[in-house]
Amino acid sequence: MDTYLRIDEDGDYVFQSMPCPFLLADNYCMVYASRPRACRAYPHTDQKNIKSILSLCVKNTETCPAVYRIFEKLPEQIP
Ligand code: SF4
Known part of the structure; x- marks a missing residue:
């Protein structure tokens, strides 16, 4: 350490x-x-309390294509 x-x-x-x-x-x-x-x-997008790390996830969209795709698809999941 x-x-x-x-x-x-x-x-x-x-x-x-x-x-x-x-x-x-x-x-x-x-x-x-x-x-x-x-x-x-990683990338933590399946975490139960994702709201608590939302800013980190948004930042990860800049470097992780998987996170980017998940966030790109989010609007389709919201009724
Ligand atoms: S950041 Fe990547 S290389 Fe480093 S310990 Fe984690 S999985 Fe391994």
Whole structure:
């Protein structure tokens, strides 16, 4: 934890540097079998209380095509 993580202004553990130090040159995860819970749950769009992380999800639309597609389809789901 001391080597790779720091605590951010919200009190959450985040990587000290980006991109993630476990991301290999071939885009595979070096620690895939033991990756952090946040990585397993990404992009978090199936979370029950998505309203609490809505701004994060909106920000993820900028980098994750899957999240972008989900948000693009949202208006069709609202009656
Ligand atoms: S899945 Fe998580 S730990 Fe693995 S490379 Fe991606 S961000 Fe890093």
